Amino acid sequence: MHITLTSFSSAQKLFSLSQESGKNAAKYFINTYPKYFQKDYAQPHIPCLMPETLEAQIEEVSEAALIERIHMRKVEAAVDLYDQLQQAGTPVSLDVTNQLLDLICFYGDSDPAQENVPKQRKNTLSYHKRTPCLVFSFRENNNAERIFALLSEPNTHSYSALIRGMVKYCAYSKAFSTYTDLLNNRLKADVNTFNALITAAPEVKEKYNEKWELIVDLLKEMAEQKVKPNLLTLNAVLKALRHCGTLGKSQAFPVISEMKALSIGPLKTHSHAFPIMLCSAGCCFMVTHFRMARDPVYHLYLQCLDTKDIEQAYRVHELLGVGENWRLLGKDLQQNIYYARFFSLLCMMENIDVMLKWYRDLVPSVYYPSSNIMRDLLQALDTDNRLDLIPQIWKDIKQLGHANRQKLVEDLLTLMAREKQNQEESFAECALDIKKMYDTGDRGKVIMSWTATSLSDIISVLLAAQRRQDAWEILKLFKTHNRVPSEELLNKFLMCIMESGEVNHAVELVQISAGFCLPETPKLIQRVQQEFQLSEQQK
Amino acid sequence: IVSSQLFPAACFRNIHCTAACLKNRAARIRVGKGDKSVTYEQAYHPHHIGHRKGWLSQHTSNLQGEDGAAERVVEDVFIRRFMYGTFHGCLADEVVIKRRGNLLVICAVMIQKLLPSKFYFLIGYTEELLSHFYKCPVKIEMQTVEEKVVYKYL
Numbered sequence: 070m071h072i073t074l075t076s077f078s079s080a081q082k083l084f085s086l087s088q089e090s091g092k093n094a095a096k097y098f099i100n101t102y103p104k105y106f107q108k109d110y111a112q113p114h115i116p117c118l119m120p121e122t123l124e125a126q127i128e129e130v131s132e133a134a135l136i137e138r139i140h141m142r143k144v145e146a147a148v149d150l151y152d153q154l155q156q157a158g159t160p161v162s163l164d165v166t167n168q169l170l171d172l173i174c175f176y177g178d179s180d181p182a183q184e185n186v187p188k189q190r191k192n193t194l195s196y197h198k199r200t201p202c203l204v205f206s207f208r209e210n211n212n213a214e215r216i217f218a219l220l221s222e223p224n225t226h227s228y229s230a231l232i233r234g235m236v237k238y239c240a241y242s243k244a245f246s247t248y249t250d251l252l253n254n255r256l257k258a259d260v261n262t263f264n265a266l267i268t269a270a271p272e273v274k275e276k277y278n279e280k281w282e283l284i285v286d287l288l289k290e291m292a293e294q295k296v297k298p299n300l301l302t303l304n305a306v307l308k309a310l311r312h313c314g315t316l317g318k319s320q321a322f323p324v325i326s327e328m329k330a331l332s333i334g335p336l337k338t339h340s341h342a343f344p345i346m347l348c349s350a351g352c353c354f355m356v357t358h359f360r361m362a363r364d365p366v367y368h369l370y371l372q373c374l375d376t377k378d379i380e381q382a383y384r385v386h387e388l389l390g391v392g393e394n395w396r397l398l399g400k401d402l403q404q405n406i407y408y409a410r411f412f413s414l415l416c417m418m419e420n421i422d423v424m425l426k427w428y429r430d431l432v433p434s435v436y437y438p439s440s441n442i443m444r445d446l447l448q449a450l451d452t453d454n455r456l457d458l459i460p461q462i463w464k465d466i467k468q469l470g471h472a473n474r475q476k477l478v479e480d481l482l483t484l485m486a487r488e489k490q491n492q493e494e495s496f497a498e499c500a501l502d503i504k505k506m507y508d509t510g511d512r513g514k515v516i517m518s519w520t521a522t523s524l525s526d527i528i529s530v531l532l533a534a535q536r537r538q539d540a541w542e543i544l545k546l547f548k549t550h551n552r553v554p555s556e557e558l559l560n561k562f563l564m565c566i567m568e569s570g571e572v573n574h575a576v577e578l579v580q581i582s583a584g585f586c587l588p589e590t591p592k593l594i595q596r597v598q599q600e601f602q603l604s605e606q607q608k
Numbered sequence: 609i610v611s612s613q614l615f616p617a618a619c620f621r622n623i624h625c626t627a628a629c630l631k632n633r634a635a636r637i638r639v640g641k642g643d644k645s646v647t648y649e650q651a652y653h654p655h656h657i658g659h660r661k662g663w664l665s666q667h668t669s670n671l672q673g674e675d676g677a678a679e680r681v682v683e684d685v686f687i688r689r690f691m692y693g694t695f696h697g698c699l700a701d702e703v704v705i706k707r708r709g710n711l712l713v714i715c716a717v718m719i720q721k722l723l724p725s726k727f728y729f730l731i732g733y734t735e736e737l738l739s740h741f742y743k744c745p746v747k748i749e750m751q752t753v754e755e756k757v758v759y760k761y762l
Contacts, residue, residue, distance in 0.1 A: 080724075083725050084724060084725060084728045085728075087725040087726070087728040087729040087732070088728040088729065088731060088732035089732060090729060090732070091728065091729040091730060091731065091732025091733035091734075091735075091736070092732040092733065092735070092736045094729075094732075094733050095732070095733045095734075095735075095736035095737040095740070096736060098737065099736075099737065099740045105741075106740050106741060109743060110742060110743045110744070111743035111744065115743055115744075118739055118740050118743045118744075119740075119743075120740065
């Protein structure tokens with residue numbers, strides 16, 4: 070029982086997803102029946118191979134139980150327990166309350182959803198939209214605010230937790246009013262609070278310059294309170310600038326230079342990317358292309374492509390080798406886009422040897438090129454006159470599953486037919502292979518249809534390799550598929566036949582062309598009569 | 609094993625009560641009419657192990673000074689039954705179990721009875737479940753053939 074998938078990359082994705090779902094099935098069993106998996110053979114103990122304990126251990130109403138539930142991320146249970154503790158009159162320490170506030174604000178007052186969906190799906194879904202406001206929006210009398218109100222002396226941490234929760238769940242104006250409360254209580258905010266407020270700033274004001282002024286105010290206050298900005302601050306400012314339109318673009322440059330002056334962040338992804346960005350055609354591009362803080366890599370590529378800068382492209386590719394930057398490359402879709410752009414840039418700009426070196430390095434270990442990329446590659450081969458590599462490329466095309474893409478195959482045939490060098494044998498093999506591709510129509514495979522050009526190309530290739538018999542069969546296909554052969558094709562055929570001296574074939578050729586009512590039939594007849602000794606019947 | 613004491617002078621009589629397992633009938637397929645297909649593994653008898661056959665289970669606990677042989681045997685039996693049941697009807701030949709350090713490698717040859725994606729699902733499931741069960745990393749190396757490879761007919 071065979072199944073042919075359209076390409077290697079889809080097969081790879083399918084198989085890795087099925088393996089992942091098998092693992093999830095096993096995990097379900099392990100966590101549902103943990104008593105069978107308790108016996109510990111391993112010395113030293115391997116905690117990740119034990120079943121997960123999802124139930125809280127400590128039952129009594131105490132602070133330790135609260136801490137445990139916070140660790141296990143059980144939001145609702147923790148809140149209940151806190152209420153019970155309050156009612157019983159036990160004082161809960163500020164630290165623990167702060168942790169509880171953090172928990173609530175992070176998970177939005179409800180338990181985190183169980184992860185049943187395989188990881189790939191979630192990312193692709195949420196990728197292209199700006200993450201819309203999450204389902205939970207800060208309700209009027211929710212637990213976070215309630216518990217906060219119960220605190221006798223909230224400290225910086227509590228305010229920070231509350232403000233960040235509000236910003237995360239789109240309650241922006243509330244966040245700012247809480248911030249004012251904090252200032253009124255003469256407390257200092259920490260860097261995380263400021264980051265959250267900067268992210269929230271564009272949502273609170275209408276006009277671009279008001280937004281920018283608010284951000285500047287926040288930064289000034291940060292400086293006053295002697296809070297050092299960090300990498301996340303930079304990210305937040307840039308993200309916010311994205312919403313500020315043209316004003317944002319002009320402000321981005323000075324922001325970055327200031328941040329560089331403060332030497333924000335170690336050799337992390339973003340700060341590494343910036344020097345490169347600054348070298349290239351203006352960093353206005355950067356702000357507009359910085360769509361998601363996590364996937365700037367192929368946006369850099371978009372930019373490189375616009376400017377056709379191959380050096381830039383190489384530098385960005387090297388960036389990927391540094392430290393953790395490979396994570397920037399994202400999941401399959403983004404990876405494909407990145408490599409597709411890289412290859413098309415290479416095909417355009419570099420000569421064929423370099424291109425082939427990259428091709429052999431990356432394909433198929435890292436990337437399965439699409440049929441468009443293969444067409445670009447063929448064009449590059451053509452430009453550099455390396456058409457002798459076509460048989461190898463054809464093998465690769467077959468392996469990648471692109472052998473039934475009409476455009477690609479037609480391009481290949483045209484190139485082969487044009488080439489008049491000594492590669493005839495191998496070209497002829499390829500041509501016959503391609504013919505088989507047209508014929509076999511397995512269920513599920515896309516069937517290609519013959520065109521006049523593709524038929525003529527195949528015939529010319531076969532004739533060049535002196536394979537008259539095969540060429541003859543293909544000539545017959547013209548009739549079956551309702552295509553008309555061209556004049557030069559028939560002439561070429563006639564020349565071949567004259568070389569071989571097959572009179573019958575010549576007559577048949579004339580009959581075929583007469584069957585198509587081609588205008589040059591009389592000329593053909595003349596030539597045949599001239600060249601050959603025809604018997605009476607054949608006349 | 610039952611012991612009975614007839615006299616206080618400690619006279620013991622032991623009764624062996626497992627099923628009869630003759631050593632000259634185990635793992636031997638007898639010659640028949642000629643219609644029974646037999647794989648290479650099945651065709652050669654246990655005295656050919658080491659000469660014409662390899663070992664189905666490879667571990668170091670049978671060396672001098674090493675312990676744990678009995679536990680390995682029990683694990684092997686469990687793993688073979690598990691594989692037989694999980695990949696039901698797909699096994700073309702016996703499962704080979706190799707232990708390298710902590711790692712447990714299960715090498716199986718399967719008939720292409722299921723879709724590849726289903727095979728991958730079962731592989732993921734088996735690896736995860738057995739790793740959690742035996743508290744050691746388990747890897748499956750699988751190979752598929754179109755049909756059972758017949759060595760001869762007996």
